[in-house]
Amino acid sequence: MASAPTRVRLSDVAAAAEVSVATASKALNGTGRMTDETRDRVRQAAEALGFRPNAMARALSSQRSLTVGLITNDSYGRFTLPVMSGLSAALVDEGISVLMCNVEDDPDSARRHLDTMLDKQVDGLVVTGRRIDTALPLDLSGVTIPVVYAFTKGPDDAVTLTADDAQGAGLATEWLGSLGRGRLAHVTGPEEFAAARLRAGAFAAVAGPGAPVLHGDWSEAWGHEAVARLWAAGDGPDGIFCGSDQIARGVVDALRERGVDVPGQVSVVGFDNWQIVAAATRPPLTTVDMGLNGIGREAGRLVRALVEGEAVAPGVRRLPCRLVVRGSCGGTPPA
Structure with a gap:
């Protein structure tokens, strides 16, 4: 019977890079003072060994949950699923997971879902829906974490993404x-x-x-x-x-x-x-x-930037669409 593979630990990375465990941790987290050569050596050792930082440890050290909430009223998923796909793709390499909930059009249900998200201490929220000119039945004005709106109506002081x-x-x-x-x-x-x-x-x-x-x-x-x-x-x-x-x-x-x-x-x-x-x-x-996947990716990039304290100007950002040429109109697809 094959034995389970042994998990690579931070101490293994430190030994391979010939540094202390503390130095290895700081190098991988992008913190601390050290030479570029040392930081690169630690990262190369981690990659060579297949080291995967423990998500809980990362969360504790950064005081973040490494999760983002996605709230929608698009119960069929016609618009939300492509946005969700792009959002997840933008965050997965950063070790950030996405939690999605559907709030329908019931304000009480929407509030309960929001409270659940906040109880899980999500780092930020992305709000999406099924049309660009109506808001979800949910007041987010008192929420203290970053919120990005995608393919739904957001307040004037928020970041809102939509198709052009x-x-x-x-x-x-x-x-x-x-x-x-x-x-x-x-x-x-x-x-x-x-x-x-x-x-x-x-x-x-x-x-x-x-x-x-x-x-x-x-x-x-x-x-x-x-x-x-x-x-x-x-x-x-x-x-x-x-x-x-x-x-x-x-x-x-x-x-x-x-x-x-x-x-x-x-x-x-x-x-x-x-x-x-x-x-x-x-x-x-x-x-x-309409580029809904791209809207999701941009929402992921922006919510992460806001979580990390970057300044992001509020307002509506219209992302370009593209033409997909098939048989119903004839002609050669544009270059």
Whole structure:
């Protein structure tokens, strides 16, 4: 029977580097006064031996829990899971774990979840949600640890990260124009959503004031209905930019049912890059990726900076989107 591997201890690293245990500890923690040569020698010895610092010991020595809390009301995880993935990726190499809880839209439940997070002494919080213009039902004004907001509404004095909806919509509309599409239309979600207004405004700025903008539900059914309305008004557009991938899938299905070739006669672009929808659309959907994973990574970087005492200017930071070209609009992907 194989024996369990022996854990490498700090004393082993110290012996290999020919320094005291205290010096080895300071070298690995980036503290203490010593030559660069000594610090490098200790770190190289630790790497060669496969030394992994004890998380509890690190937490005690730094007076931190080495955990960050993620609070969301996105129960389906449509937006939160990519943010969570990026957040974890940004923190894992620092030995920091992420604890996530879903607060739904119940203020009492949200407060209980927050209290649990604080009881666990998380070092910081990242708050995220399912839309950019509504706040979670949770007052964080009295929280004494750093808070970063990602893809949800935060207070004016906080750091808030979101996708640049206008920039992404501009990319989509310009791409349709570059394909020679001159009769453009925009089919999007409810006008009360800030994201829908931002995308519609950017579309109109590129396509011109005469290009139709139709607001409805974030659904495939609305995509079907919008196509019926557009074709009832005339010959229909030759390029359609949709405010979500679900709407775009409904649009593509409705066009196929009418015998309209996509992308031969009409190019279609969505928004979200929701892989399960974009890949299942026939043809596969060209769409705008909001970069939610990148938003999560930046949230991790910023919350860590705040925990470590760095100054971070408050305000809304809009991260750029990118266009993912597939079969629904034709053309060659931009370099």
